Amino acid sequence: MTDPRTDRGGARPAVPTPTPALRDVVWACLRPALRLRLALFRRAVRSGTFPPAATAPPSLLDDVTADRVAYVGNAAAARFGVLEEELTTLSRVAAAVGSARGRPFVWVEGPAQVLTAREAADEPASAVPDVDAVVVALGFSDVLLMTSAAAWRRDLDRLLDAARHPGSVLSPVLVAGIPPIDRLRLTSRGARGRVHGQIARLNAESERLVRERGDCVFVPFPEPEPAVGSARLNGQLWSWRRVHELWAASLWPELVRVLDESS
Template structure:
């Protein structure tokens, strides 16, 4: 899950620093460490017509933490949801790693997406940046650099979908006031994603569905389970195909 770093530039967190440090250590101690999902990190969903090519980059939810196999993880479910909506075959590939931040993803994960230009690129990042209380301006720079690095991998008429940050204030494994601080910071970073998408052609922001109870979480109380991932992927697919003609 990563360490919660309290920085003086975030006044509320700085004021609560002693409590947050203790709570963060307690959460790490109590929370089981789940593995990334097993299985291939590329695949194909059958369908008619020329295939839609999909690339997914991200942190632990994209890597499949919280589910058993990649078949139930975000990339494969996103591909299946796209295929179901457009009726076309979908070829997908994934580059993801637990603990990744937006800054690290640019150098460490983008090279793993090498391949045919993607019609849809899904970016799922921000939870680790939230846990580190990454400053808003730094986060915006990091995501901008990531989008610039991804640009050569996107087809001329392709789109990049920025998955919105989840509401960490709803995560049952997090105690108060840690939960509230992280929830507020996640909303700050998510607004930056929305603003970046509005300012860049071909980039779309997709709010994450609310996780409103333990029934949506894996055994660690932190990552979405298979049912939540399926719902999330369906929402993301709707944004990815919005305004795109079926072929």
């Protein structure tokens, strides 16, 4: 009789797949180390944001014809990695929406730090005034902290309740999908698989929550072309310029649509 332990041609025993509950317990134990990694990421964003945030002129802020859109997320992250303001996600969206709508556009930006969904949900509702729409673009911190899908959903649900009523009026809300940051050089090679899986889990939970709520719009990040980026770019799998380009291209048509519908 052949010993199954030495039979190389025999079937290998199946490796059990960790359950979501077990995975959450493991990451909870590792969270102190994950918070250190998040602190390093936040420092990288602060030191590598190019260019500095643009300030809208007072005349534009006071223009009653302008579309005023709140950005709930980290504006520095939406400017990260490019050298010119017009290449950033925020500037690309502003230019495209302004052109399509034929009126001025101004972002109303929130806190500067990279927020978790829980931190954003805990922000006072008065932090955002009356606006024409709200874009919620979170996830970087929760990906790095390996936040559980259940906690992400709970906090995002609370945040969307507040985002729908930022001031005295009801505002349409877009929920932006998390970009595939696992493809970027900032993510270590050994962590890319885990980061990719976490992004997929949180995006799926966001899409499910938005569908069940029925009062918001989920905008997934477009799947990048396989040919974009390569190891020839200092090991970087994907360029930040392309991230901003694709992110803006996915957001602005939906933003124009909800602004048109609410006008």
